[in-house]
Amino acid sequence: MVARGLTRRFGDVIAVDNLDLTVERAQVYGFLGPNGSGKSTTIRMLCGLLLPSSGEIEVLGYKIPQQAEALKRRIGYMTQKFSLYDDLTVFENLDFVAAVHELTRANARTRIAELLKVYWLEELRGQLAGTLSGGQKQRLALAAAVLHKPELLLLDEPTSAVDPQSRREFWDSLFALVDAGTTILVSTHYMDEAERCHRLAILDRGRLVADGAPRELAAALPGQALLVECDAPRRAQSALTGFTGITAMAQIGASLRVLADGGDEQRVRIAQHLREAGIDAKVEPTMANLEDVFVAATRRSSASGSVAEKKS
Numbered sequence: 001m002v003a004r005g006l007t008r009r010f011g012d013v014i015a016v017d018n019l020d021l022t023v024e025r026a027q028v029y030g031f032l033g034p035n036g037s038g039k040s041t042t043i044r045m046l047c048g049l050l051l052p053s054s055g056e057i058e059v060l061g062y063k064i065p066q067q068a069e070a071l072k073r074r075i076g077y078m079t080q081k082f083s084l085y086d087d088l089t090v091f092e093n094l095d096f097v098a099a100v101h102e103l104t105r106a107n108a109r110t111r112i113a114e115l116l117k118v119y120w121l122e123e124l125r126g127q128l129a130g131t132l133s134g135g136q137k138q139r140l141a142l143a144a145a146v147l148h149k150p151e152l153l154l155l156d157e158p159t160s161a162v163d164p165q166s167r168r169e170f171w172d173s174l175f176a177l178v179d180a181g182t183t184i185l186v187s188t189h190y191m192d193e194a195e196r197c198h199r200l201a202i203l204d205r206g207r208l209v210a211d212g213a214p215r216e217l218a219a220a221l222p223g224q225a226l227l228v229e230c231d232a233p234r235r236a237q238s239a240l241t242g243f244t245g246i247t248a249m250a251q252i253g254a255s256l257r258v259l260a261d262g263g264d265e266q267r268v269r270i271a272q273h274l275r276e277a278g279i280d281a282k283v284e285p286t287m288a289n290l291e292d293v294f295v296a297a298t299r300r301s302s303a304s305g306s307v308a309e310k311k312s
Ligand SMILES: Nc1ncnc2c1ncn2[C@@H]1O[C@H](COP(=O)(O)OP(=O)(O)OP(=O)(O)O)[C@@H](O)[C@H]1O
Pocket: 010, 013, 014, 015, 033, 034, 035, 036, 037, 038, 039, 040, 041, 042
């Protein structure tokens, strides 16, 4: 999948701003971004549900939106909102989806039996979908989305309504699909899910602010992540507020995680500043994680956005 200069405006709002993306086959490609950053709008354009204002998209060899109808037969789409019928049973929902995809009766029965087994739905086959738990609904929705064996699966925040155990099981199912050759595009708010993607695009206010493999992104983080250990992390945080070269701070349990520009001299300056404020603290470098990458990328983008706004 390749997108170049992908842009979508809604009136004055630029929901997606000049996005360039390349997604290889049989990978999980993630979109990570805050609310309103353009994840859903991007996914909807990539699967031909929404027209771009400008830009070019090619998915599985089809030009989108011109050949969107042909593409639709080869993709599956699942959103955070449960979009099946509450008053049909698990089996009836899958049977309905099989009819939409025009499977023969015999093929539908074989495929549904397979899906009920793979997604642990056999015992629930006669239960009304509306009475399923969040995790069960999501397994049913995934079964429905892959019923026609799509080559590409687009998932828009599929795990936002389920517990951590169900999320883990859901991701196991995604990797099983990838092993079978499916390409998966998934948007998420969760850092642990983002870490599991082969590659990741970080969006902020419609713009691509970073992309790459999660580990590469963490390794390429400009500046450094520091851990401040002391008796009074809240006091340390307020002492460091406004300190030049600090991008972000967050209290993690009894310590303070600091994202700072520069190298070791900056770490020493921070330790010195805390000492002068009467706080006895150990300031040590720590491994950057994806949350650091996310915070640094979105802060950088806000800073450049405000410069652009001032200029205009
Ligand atoms: N149909 C629409 N009409 C007008 N504005 C829209 C429409 N769809 C999206 N937007 C706007 O476009 C921007 C991006 O929204 P989008 O839903 O793509 O973000 P998102 O990253 O998926 O957010 P969330 O995580 O909250 O789902 C927002 O400012 C939103 O209000």
